Amino acid sequence: MPTDRQDDALTTLMLPFANGLLDWPEAGGALFLRARDGWPLHRQPLPGLVCEQGFRPEAKALAHSGLALREEGEAADRRFPLVMLLPPRQRAESRALMARAVAATAPGGRVLACVPNNEGARSAEDDLKHLVGKVSSLSKHKCRVFWSAPLEGGVDADLLARWRDLDAPRPVLDGRFHSRPGVFAWDRVDTASALLVEHLPADLRGRAADLGAGFGYLSHALLGRCAGISALDVFEAEARALALARRNLADARVPVGFHWHDVTEGLPGRYDVVVSNPPFHGQGRGDRPDIGRRFIQAAAQALEPGGRLWMVANRHLPYEDVLDAAFGEVRVHAQRDGFKVIEGTRARGGGRPR
Template identity: 70%
Template sequence: MRSDASDDALTTLLLPFEQGLLDWPADGGVLFLRARDGYALHARPRPGLICEQGFRPEAERLERSGLVVRQPPEDEPARWPLVMLLPPRQRDESRALLARAVASCAPGGRVLACVPNNEGAKSAEDDLRRLAGPGRALSKHKCRAFWTAPLDAPPDPALLAQWRGLDAVRPVDGGRRLSRPGVFAWDRIDAASALLIEHLPTSLAGRVADLGAGVGVLAQAVLERCPGVTALDLYEAESRALELARRNLADARVPVAFHWHDVTAGIDARFDAIVMNPPFHAQGRGDRPDIGRRFIEVAASALRPGGRLWMVANRHLPYEDALAGAFAGVQVHAQRDGFKIVEATRATGRPR
């Protein structure tokens, strides 16, 4: 189960069953979209539960708890008597997921969702009502759970079809890459990555890794700017982003490996150079500099002697001690717009 603070949205999502407002389906199964693990999920038996989660750390937590986990399919052939979900913040992605939940219901099935109040609970509830008609709701723990009446067909099939396509894969950045709503900086190159690309040297060579690769923005830049690169490995925890990276680098001039992986768990391979724009938060809003520090530790352990790390970070985040403790040399090449570009070099001859 989750080892961090209690998950109020998950707890509130399951309250309708605790309060006798809804019954857990006796057969047919329950699909849980964007599933997260937590005590509330194990407080009583949940027969037939299938969890869908594309974020590797969360999927691994669910698996460690003994739950059945799958990655998101492109189509949902099955129909379910209950579809639960924790909608994401991004509006188009949220609407697309709500539409998919409604479309995945068996005749007479229900959709149940929950959103924190400060992350757009009322808007998400209104969106579900537009798709599925009137329903019920309850509020607790500064979150709002809301659910449909038994569904036979959506009141507005055209709206359902329209919203299902809101997070469709599409070309962005003048057609240079594919992306979709919900992945990081989905419709642009974020300012931090742009600054790193601007200062990326052409001398990177050999086997290179991109840690936290997203849709492959930095990886594309490495291949374009660094002719000495002979192989490239992308590590990304979000499966939706990694699949886009796979498509964006389908015609790469060197062998490319794609790893659905939580970098904080460590990596076994060895590289001549690493580039990264490490995340500084998990699935919440608060800063998590410990994630960036762990990325630095993992990068140091994965570099060969003399290997180089090029990274971008928010200027205010305290990474200096982690860098100084893991590398023989550290140089800040640029500071602009709240970001800093750092090159760190591993000592030559240092034991692996």
């Protein structure tokens, strides 16, 4: 069942087919990079459509609608007569994805992309022009959809090779970690996580979970500071980030489980400690405090009696009511640089919070 949410970028991406400017390929199918589900994908038959999406909630929505999914890099030698993409706003990541789209296009095929105007639509269109030459475009719904002429040569091979490597994993933070563009705070320690680590007590012990772990900085700090942690589960909805966390925690002193998982759906295990710097945006720009609230609820439901949540959040986000409802004791340990460090302790005895 397709989602009925309004997705202007997806709607605009499919306009050239709805308007008769482009025809869906009769054979060979199409590849959709960073695909999202929505009614525009179900308005007309799209035979042979294959989707790729590394963000767990979006991947689940695509699968739930019956659309074919593949993992990044799967069947990498296959070429398609049409490759569609919704480029991310991070420029290096966007260029790398665009280069991969061009490389996955069969001779005579097209690349089709759409970007919201306020996320660099004209720059993204210019990037495709640099790679392939002639590009056509259409603007609607405050978005810009643009597509190549049939690719019969003329691709800038040197630029293509350079751009494909722009989001490759690389050492960051003096070589202590590996990261890549597009991952949250990919080349630095974000201020919120640094504040949380500064205040983490050394006496945390038992089974631990890191919710929304990114490339693994907070997990690494937890294991380094708290000798009593005996096992760790890492939860991350973005597959690209989870792969980095797996690499960065490969030499961890305790068993580590890595889970491509949407924390808002709850947690599968029981823990003595949960740490988190929960996201407060979805894939758009607006605040989504509901995500952080669900992280808090999921943590409370998974913690053993007496278990402790240590989290950091923007000071303005309204989490106090859900924290008070889920935990027997709540303390704010620090407020600085627009963030707050909070500890919640599960009450001993009684049932699990709802």
